[in-house]
Amino acid sequence: LAAVNVPFGVGLPHIWLPAGEAKIVVRAAGSSAESEPALTAETTLPSGIAATVVISGALNGLTATVYPDNISALAADQARVRLINALNSEIAFISLDNGTVIQSSQASGIELRKGAFSAEIGIFGAELGLGTTLALSGGVLHNFILAGTSSAPELIYVAASLSEQLGSAVAVDAAAPPAAATALPPDLVMAPTATPIVGAIPTVASVLIPTVPVGIPTVAPPVAQQPTPTPFGATGITGIVDTDPGVNLKIREYPRTDAKTLALAPSRTLLRIEGVRGPARLPNEPVPAATATLDPQGARLEDIWVFVAWELPDGGKITGWTKAEFLIVTDARGRRVLSPAEMLAFPQVPENEFGEISSSLATPVPPDTKLIIATVNVDPGVNLQMRRTPDIAAESLALLPLGTQLVVLEKTEVESRGGLVGEPSSLTWLYVRFTSDSGTLTGWVNSQFVVLTRDGRPFSLDDVPTATEIRVGGLQGSPSVAPPPPATQTITATIDKVDPGANLHLRRNPDASSESLALIPSGTQLPVLGRNGPGTWLQVEYNGVRGWINASFVSVTRGGKAFKIAEIANVTDEPDAAEATATPAF
Incomplete structure (x- = not known):
């Protein structure tokens, strides 16, 4: 017998087992060896590794899962933390007050300097509130297993000493007082009603996690057998919305504070970061084999826009732009990314890439027509x-x-x-x-x-x-107002003849069946570069991309006064047949 009378929620230390084929048999405590097992499972135990076996579920439906442990070399002042979600199949997290985020998708765990931390434990996309204080000693593998039920979650802890020495242990300091509330920047908005916050820390007594040295094999496993982090998305870069409870983050169609708001992401929402704002690119323009890293000189975190994807339970998602300053950003290895220089080295997404909603669960944010x-x-x-x-x-x-x-x-x-x-x-x-x-x-x-x-x-x-x-x-x-226009008056087209919240297509050619390059929100003002022969289409520039818009949906002005479309230069080969009438203006 490997373990006897083990109650729910108890983690056992590692034990030596011979390598090779093994059978896991679980019976209710007090049952005879001949009684019907509650669980029978077969597995292979490779030589020279350590693993954690999690047995979960009700007695009539138990499952056993083997999780290889990372027992590679570890400095005496470094703690290795790994999270296993035995509650459900979603990604769980532990968020420490130093900004480190440990995700259950990171099979090798996260290494950080030893210390005592306030922690919140949660599951992305679900209501779960669990808070504690973690004393993470150095030289130790700290395995945390999230179990129980969503209404009564429990955190099971098992420690394995790898290179623990005198001075590796830590003490818990008194909690710091909460920071005072500040006024919301324009990209944050209070939730209209009380919003359940994923992983909110309830008022509970702190739970101190002791360090219990446990003997385990000291042979480091082969590199090929070590688990590797599982990226959440294509880049493996993630961002957790870092706002106060009840404050939502705006996800916008374009990387501008006046762009349309597509969705409001609550605090602690997990987002996949596809990249940072890069130069505009035409839809058919080939992607360069190598892109020069953006210049970090003078860059500030509050100036960096990132393109994100919000995965929703129905398999759909919302993509769009948001500010990096309101996210806890981690790379594919789970390492916190703090400096603008590191973020500007992320993959680049063209700034004219517009966000969109592809989910039946998303409720579009209505435009604020009261302004x-x-x-x-x-x-x-x-x-x-x-x-x-x-x-x-x-x-x-x-x-x-x-x-x-x-x-x-x-x-x-x-x-x-x-x-x-x-x-x-x-x-x-x-x-x-x-x-x-x-x-x-x-x-x-x-x-x-x-x-x-x-x-x-x-x-x-x-x-x-x-x-x-x-x-x-x-x-x-540090708001910056656009510089004054040049002495020559600019001809401007204002999109003011579409329904509230509607967008106007920017097309490659002056034809309603031509390829759409972008969707331009109502109220946008565009510089006019020319017209077609009849004056029914106008050539404009939007986010660095030139294209054509239908003249029926805009007012054309110069110097704040109505301007005749016929006086705009015909930049096509079409016969010049525009009528000499001015479009209505405000």
């Missing part, structure tokens, strides 16, 4: 001042060129300065927000120099909410 948009309407080469308070003498926070779009939050009326030089004719100021990839800027602009719209339609200044108090503008992050 009031102010479009700067000044002469070319002239900038509009955004000020800290609604006063022409207040500090200037930014210079906004023609065409800049702002979100209007509220308005206020000020007293006239009696015709002071430079005073606008309008006494109404608007408190607005400007968001770029690197931050958010709030401040005041005078209503005289903007055009108001909502959902692509003109909006009355009278309907803007009135401020109950004067808020002071300021900066969050």
Whole structure:
């Protein structure tokens, strides 16, 4: 007998067994040797290895699974941690407070410096809350087995001493107080209702895991027999949404903060990272055999966009772009990736690769059609001042060129300065927000120099909410406003004649049956490069890609005023037959 009267939840130390064919027989405690076994399984025990055998399930449906243990050389100050999920077939994780994430798909385990850690244990895509404190001594293989049921999970622990020495043990420090809450960046959003958070740590007493030296074979197994990590996806790079409970991360169609939000990923969602934002590439352009690594000089984590895939239970997925700063990123070996230089060495995904939803479980995020948009309407080469308070003498926070779009939050009326030089004719100021990839800027602009719209339609200044108090503008992050346009006026096409939330095809040729290069969201403004002969199609540039859009769905302007399509250059071989009429503008 190898083990007698073993209760559920108990892990036994390694024992010596002869190599070769073996039969595992399990009977209920107290049963005779002639009684019917609850489990009979056959396996092969290779020579020179160690393994953990997990017997799980109800007595009338037990299963036995053999997990090879990584007993290769280990430094005395390094701990090796391996997680086995005996609860179900999903990927489980242990998330330590130093940022290390151990996944059950990593068969060789993860090595880290010894220490005491607060840990949360969970399963990706399922509701499971289990928290504890782990004291991980050096020179030890720490095997954790997640068992029990989803409503009553248990963590079973078995240690195996590999190279433990004096000084390898650790002590547990008092828990640090929680950090204070901060304002949400634009790519995070509070969940509208209480959202079950995968792996949330309940308030429970800490469980200290003692280190029990266990004798095991000291012969290192052959390299070929050692288990290797199993990548989660094509790259093996994963990201766990690292937000506060109840705060969701936006997954966007394109790598811009004003791009359409495709989905909201709750805290602790597991995402597969396909790569970082790279240069745009045409659909039929061949993929280069080797891509130069992006320059990390001056790169900041908050500036890095990654293309991710969110696998869903129905076999579908959501792909899209999100900010790396809100993810716990690990490579295929389970090593935490922290520096921008390491992330920029990831595979590159063209920035014009758009995200999409291919799952029946996904509920698309509706576009926010309630936003009031102010479009700067000044002469070319002239900038509009955004000020800290609604006063022409207040500090200037930014210079906004023609065409800049702002979100209007509220308005206020000020007293006239009696015709002071430079005073606008309008006494109404608007408190607005400007968001770029690197931050958010709030401040005041005078209503005289903007055009108001909502959902692509003109909006009355009278309907803007009135401020109950004067808020002071300021900066969050380092927002950058686009430079002023050149002295020559740019012809602009605004997609404003499609249904809310709909997209317009960017096609390779001026033909409705031509290949679609991208989907352009409603409200997007595009530089016009030319037209076809009849003026029914416009050549534009979107995310670095040139193509054609149907002129029926846009308004064409220059300098904020309606512009005649017939006056745009015909860049095709088609006969010039455009009518000399201007398209309606705001």
